[in-house]
Amino acid sequence: MSLRINQNSMAESSSLHLNRTRARLETSISRLSSGLRILNAGDDAAGLAISETMRRQIRGLDRAGLNAQDGISMVQTAEGALGETQSIIQRMRELALASANDTLTGDDRMEIQNEVDELKKQIESISNSTEFNTKRLLNGNRAALTSSGSESVKAIARGAVSESGSYTISLATMSGGVAQLQQSALFSAKDGGSVSGATKLNEISAFYNESGFMLDSSRNIYLTGNGKSAAVSVNGSMTLNDLASSFQNALVSGLGLTGSSASFMAGSDGNSGVMNLISGLRGQYGNFGIAGNQTIADALGFTVARQSVNSQVSVNISDSYGNSKNVVTSENVVSGLLEGIDVKFTSQAAQISGVGGIVDGVKLDAKQNFTLDLGDDELTITVAAGDWSLEGIVRSINSQAEDADSAIKGKGVSATAVDGNLRISYNPTDPGADGTFTVKSSNAAKLGIVDNNYTGFADGNINAESRVRGVSKYNADADSFAVKFAVDGMAITAYQTVSAATAADLKTVSDLTSEINAKLGSSAKFEVINDALTFTDYQIGNNGTSNSVLTLTMTASSTLAAELKDKFGLEAGTAYGSGDSTANLKIADSASRFQLGAGSGDMMRLAIGDMSLSGLGLDNLDLTTAENSQKALDSIDKALARVSSERARMGSYMNRLGYSINVAQNTSFNLSAAESRIRDADMAAEVINLAKYQLLNEAGSSVFNQANIIPKSIMKLLGSE
16 A cells, blocks of 8 residues: 555545534434424425425414404304393383283383383493494494485495495385374363363363362373383363474474374364374384373373374485496385395475375266165165265165155165165154065165065175275265365365265265376375375485475365365475485495414404394384384384394304314314424434434544554654654
8 A cells, every 4th residue: 555644535534424424413413402304494495395384374273263262252242242132122022012911001001111211222232332352243333334424314234245335325205105193082171162272171071080180280191102202291271272282392302203293173063172193204113102191091082093104115226337226115124225234214205194084985887776665665766876985875865765755754764884885774663664674676786785575674785896985075065166275386176076965976086196196297196095185295305406395275265174174184284304315325344354264365254233223123112002012013023033143143153163263273283293294303213313423423533543543654664763
């Protein structure tokens, strides 16, 4: 072998291998001490990238699980509060059932209403105060934020909305409704004298009983409706006009039923009269009740003389792109225009309505004949063709029976109306007569009169297909006159009265409405609603350029004024609509969003609807009368169904969030295991490597020392030793 001094190749070679061994030993020690296979990017560049991606997913999933748990907590808070709301509504239902039972007095129902009012306040409090991390949960803000340009039109959040944006709401009357009318019993003077608006209550017989006068001290009567109540103090020194004025103030100022009217109307004979209370809002939302001391309530004797009817309104919604949708409703809350949004409105058109005057009648295409045979005497009765009121047919038959030339005059034959049908009665004035009679030669099928032998009476069942309704034109005065009035300045003749007892006297509803509407030629329309003649301006409220206004005037004829007022309850005056016919709505989606995954877009939307009184439709709940309590049950049941549906939806949210937590945990576990296989060290393998590299290190060190000793042999060759 050769020996060199300048280059010790063996030492350099052993040093190189020793350094490599030590580097590997250092790596092995680092892996064993850290437990990681990848300590830096150089250890495994691709593996490090994959591992970091998995770590991002794992940490994201862990956070998503916590998010879902927070979401469950939030939903549990809302659902728990709704459980209390539902319990309150169940209590309201119990109270409504109790109030619907007529064993209760007006005072009892007033106490029930007081409890209901407190329960309503608590529902509203729950809606406004239920919060999670200062976020209100039950006032609709967790579904949509809404604003309206009109106080009479607003949006109610029901659930998740599909689109945010600005919308225009337009309202138009399709058919007019009518307001509720409550009417008192006949007021008669205690001394038998005449009754007028100036008559005091201590002069009215109804306010006296076996104990004397009922109003020695003031008593309160309560008007309830529109979610409010107002007290009316009643005392003996009040006049009937004073009482009407107090009721008027309570309806308008106390209950907010703008446009309400209260008036006392003396009877045509001057000896009796009634008081009319008319709600300012048409439909069930304007209904009101009268409660309080039962004795005084009975003396006043108010009952619902005309049931309210909701107007039918077309509700249109349009956006800035020209898209529109239309719904026709008879309610004041509309669903289906926007996903997750109901539209509620209180706007109404101007209307002047009467009270009654519509009667049952019969349309006779041909004259009706029948002969009454009393044995010794007989008479053929003829009812002319035409449109007849039932009272008119009765009047015609009786007129013929008692005519001066009648063979049966004074014999005891008479006609009456019984349960909407015709009855011919024979009550003989001759003591020897037995009350039997015969109907023969009859040609009166539409009146239901048929040939037969009868005793006492003969009933005719009027042909159902011939039945009609309308107003009677009969006027007992010898001189007939035209019924005329003017609507918004347009003169209208409704009909010409007839005075002959045997003349057809009915103006049918269809003929009356079609003729008057043809003459109106304006936005106003004439209708008969719940037996009331009504004029309605079909424009609702304010449309931005004009207001809904309707004016009814009558001619100066006192006879005409009496005809319109006494028969139909129509009075001259001006009515105004309320609210707006157009409104701008802004809707912004504000549903809660929960991040349930590790990546963008891995979200769940959660919307909680408006659970306030208005949102549940309980804001006008009135249990002060048995009738209103019956109607309230429907609203209460709808509210219960609404809360149950919302709670069920929250249950589905909680279940979904629970499953989301399970998925996040399972995925995180599996990803953690996968990431461990990539990044963590195989400790068994590294222990083997450690032993190997330790041995190589010792061997390398020994060889390195030997390689450094070999050059010393050169000194022997040089003889230096």
